[in-house]
Amino acid sequence: MRLEPIANPSRLRLIGLPALALALTVLIASLLALLAGANPFATLGLILKGAAGSKFALLETLNRATPLIFTGLAIAVAFRAKLWNIGAEAQLYAGAVVTVLLGTGALPLPAPLLLPVIALAAMLAGALLLLGPVLLKTRLGVDEVVTTLLFNFIMLYFVSMLLEGPMKDPMGMGWPKSAALVKEARLPRIVEGLRLHWGFGLALLSALAVWVMQTRTTLGYEIRAVGQNPEAARFAGIPVGRVLIKTALLSGGLAALAGFSEVAGLRGNLTLDLSPGFGYTGIIVAMLALLNPLGVVVAGIFVAGVFVGADSMSRAAGVPTYIADILLATSLLTMVLAIRLTRSKVHWR
Amino acid sequence: LDLFDILLTASFWVAVVRIASPLIFATMGELICERAGVLNLGIEGIMVIGAFTGWMTVYQGHDLWTGVLVAMLAGMGFGLVHAVLTVPFGLSQHVVGLGITLLATAASSFAYRIALPEVTSPPKIIPFQVWEIPALSKLPLIGPALFAQTPLTYLAFGTVIAVSIILFRTPLGLALRAAGENPSAVEAQGLSVTALRIGAVMIGSGLMAIGGAFLTMSAFSSFFFEMVNGRGWICIALVVFGGWKPGKAVLGTLLFAAFDALQIRLQQTPLGAAVPYQLFLMVPYVLSILALVLMSRRAEVPAALMVPYNKGER
Numbered sequence: 001m002r003l004e005p006i007a008n009p010s011r012l013r014l015i016g017l018p019a020l021a022l023a024l025t026v027l028i029a030s031l032l033a034l035l036a037g038a039n040p041f042a043t044l045g046l047i048l049k050g051a052a053g054s055k056f057a058l059l060e061t062l063n064r065a066t067p068l069i070f071t072g073l074a075i076a077v078a079f080r081a082k083l084w085n086i087g088a089e090a091q092l093y094a095g096a097v098v099t100v101l102l103g104t105g106a107l108p109l110p111a112p113l114l115l116p117v118i119a120l121a122a123m124l125a126g127a128l129l130l131l132g133p134v135l136l137k138t139r140l141g142v143d144e145v146v147t148t149l150l151f152n153f154i155m156l157y158f159v160s161m162l163l164e165g166p167m168k169d170p171m172g173m174g175w176p177k178s179a180a181l182v183k184e185a186r187l188p189r190i191v192e193g194l195r196l197h198w199g200f201g202l203a204l205l206s207a208l209a210v211w212v213m214q215t216r217t218t219l220g221y222e223i224r225a226v227g228q229n230p231e232a233a234r235f236a237g238i239p240v241g242r243v244l245i246k247t248a249l250l251s252g253g254l255a256a257l258a259g260f261s262e263v264a265g266l267r268g269n270l271t272l273d274l275s276p277g278f279g280y281t282g283i284i285v286a287m288l289a290l291l292n293p294l295g296v297v298v299a300g301i302f303v304a305g306v307f308v309g310a311d312s313m314s315r316a317a318g319v320p321t322y323i324a325d326i327l328l329a330t331s332l333l334t335m336v337l338a339i340r341l342t343r344s345k346v347h348w349r
Numbered sequence: 350l351d352l353f354d355i356l357l358t359a360s361f362w363v364a365v366v367r368i369a370s371p372l373i374f375a376t377m378g379e380l381i382c383e384r385a386g387v388l389n390l391g392i393e394g395i396m397v398i399g400a401f402t403g404w405m406t407v408y409q410g411h412d413l414w415t416g417v418l419v420a421m422l423a424g425m426g427f428g429l430v431h432a433v434l435t436v437p438f439g440l441s442q443h444v445v446g447l448g449i450t451l452l453a454t455a456a457s458s459f460a461y462r463i464a465l466p467e468v469t470s471p472p473k474i475i476p477f478q479v480w481e482i483p484a485l486s487k488l489p490l491i492g493p494a495l496f497a498q499t500p501l502t503y504l505a506f507g508t509v510i511a512v513s514i515i516l517f518r519t520p521l522g523l524a525l526r527a528a529g530e531n532p533s534a535v536e537a538q539g540l541s542v543t544a545l546r547i548g549a550v551m552i553g554s555g556l557m558a559i560g561g562a563f564l565t566m567s568a569f570s571s572f573f574f575e576m577v578n579g580r581g582w583i584c585i586a587l588v589v590f591g592g593w594k595p596g597k598a599v600l601g602t603l604l605f606a607a608f609d610a611l612q613i614r615l616q617q618t619p620l621g622a623a624v625p626y627q628l629f630l631m632v633p634y635v636l637s638i639l640a641l642v643l644m645s646r647r648a649e650v651p652a653a654l655m656v657p658y659n660k661g662e663r
Binding site: 001002003032035036084086136140141142143145146147149150151152153154157158160161164165280283284287318320322323325326328329330332333336337340341 | 390430434437438439440441443444445447448449451452454455456458459462463466543578579582583585586589625627628630631634635637638641642645646659660
């Protein structure tokens with residue numbers, strides 16, 4: 001079997017193959033529902049209804065999409081430069097820790113000043129956390145996949161240590177959780193009375209900013225060049241190491257904003273279950289968006305919808321919520337295959 | 350001194366070999382994949398699926414060795430998916446590997462919940478028991494560590510010997526290594542790079558799954574969702590640490606396991622009581638990063654690792 005690139009893929013290929021990937025994913029979900037003893041159509045219907053069937057459901061989906069857009073952007077930025085940042089989970093927690101550190105009364109500033117200061121400090125923490133693995137990569141050639149993955153585990157134990165030690169809420173009845181943020185450090189709701197907070201607005205803004213950076217600036221061009229072919233980029237006079245470091249700072253900062261927005265917007269404090277794997281799910285979001293920052297918004301909302309929908313379906317139909325994770329992992333694999341096949345023809349011998 | 354007391358007890362060395370055993374299986378599995386040119390980031394999820402399917406098979410009333418076999422086959426199944434996507438289709442080994450890990454982990458959790466919807470505390474099976482080798486297991490200090498272990502540990506060391514012989518003493522091993530170094534040379538010999546790589550990833554994934562099964566069938570007797578807990582990623586670091594050589598990689602796993610066993614014991618000492626326990630739990634991950642840094646300059650990476658091979662393309 002041999003692959004041959006297609007210069008101008010037909011419209012049928014461009015639309016048909018991804019649609020086929022989606023259909024395959026839905027088929028697998030239906031089989032899983034059957035396996036769990038539920039009616040597949042009812043199950044899919046309940047997922048849809050739970051994700052977008054009411055104003056409450058839709059807002060819940062957008063809320064869940066917020067951290068996913070941030071981690072999705074973090075990964076889209078990094079993967080574009082072929083910098084394999086799998087440590088968004090750790091960077092998210094770094095952002096969350098800084099948010100609690102500065103947001104529980106340490107800085108006596110009014111809200112309009114305090115929030116930007118905290119957000120920037122959180123970004124800095126996430127950026128610095130990714131700087132280590134990237135310097136190891138550029139200086140010593142240590143593979144960043146494994147180091148960033150390992151940092152996720154180290155960070156979780158670190159946060160656990162903080163929450164049972166210096167950051168533990170003395171009023172927390174012994175639970176390992178941080179003190180609550182002061183009112184000035186909370187991100188306000190977008191519409192009073194509805195649960196959606198300004199973290200979502202910040203996520204949209206970040207997506208737009210990343211898109212502008214990627215399409216309208218020299219750095220965006222350099223990142224793409226480094227990702228496509230580092231040797232050629234170096235030959236063209238692009239400082240590859242420095243571009244990778246800038247990419248890392250941006251990527252780590254974006255992932256940290258997920259932690260900032262979850263703590264300051266949604267939870268109001270830090271616990272060890274702040275992220276149910278947003279850092280890893282961000283990889284699916286970024287890949288489904290084909291690493292396009294505006295696509296990340298759409299993919300983030302889609303992925304969040306699958307999770308929120310599956311939660312509500314699970315309560316009603318009894319199919320385990322893990323069906324969402326299977327669905328998303330399957331859609332990731334089928335979609336990357338479909339995209340590959342839109343651009344290349346298979347010769348079977 | 351505390352430290353010497355610990356190092357001079359036989360039970361410490363028994364623990365070292367026991368902790369190393371699942372890592373040896375998975376490290377050998379990853380090593381085979383990488384030698385053939387494929388980075389298998391599915392390792393973490395494949396260990397989970399091995400832990401789950403092996404345990405489930407025994408829980409359903411089958412015997413332990415059937416469980417090991419089922420775990421291996423499940424791992425090979427996920428390995429096949431990984432291999433088909435990354436080898437003939439040449440998709441990103443990073444993305445596919447992480448996708449396989451997410452898929453295999455989610456599939457285990459889903460199947461566990463379907464099979465046991467009501468349970469609150471994880472049910473137990475009767476795991477592999479210790480096989481004492483007569484006389485040898487009575488040797489001082491290291492006797493019990495090497496000769497009073499469960500059969501899967503002996504199998505782990507047998508696997509290392511088999512992998513070393515096959516990789517370095519047989520034509521198959523030569524072809525496999527060449528697929529990871531210089532694939533066009535393999536093709537020039539009339540062999541199929543695609544077939545070699547798919548085979549290597551499947552066998553490697555089978556071994557990773559047995560490593561996972563060790564956790565539920567030899568180390569603990571229940572299945573927990575978080576039980577693999579990064580061991581797969583650690584094994585990837587151990588392959589690098591071992592310079593892609595089976596013998597050195599095993600020394601790496603034993604060294605790693607010794608540190609791990611040591612930190613568990615240090616937690617019980619006065620020093621351990623004074624330090625937050627999380628610092629001890631970080632040790633394995635920090636060590637893995639250190640191992641990568643130490644070996645970075647000396648590593649001889651297979652030249653075609655992560656480079657997809659497309660026939661007829663120069």
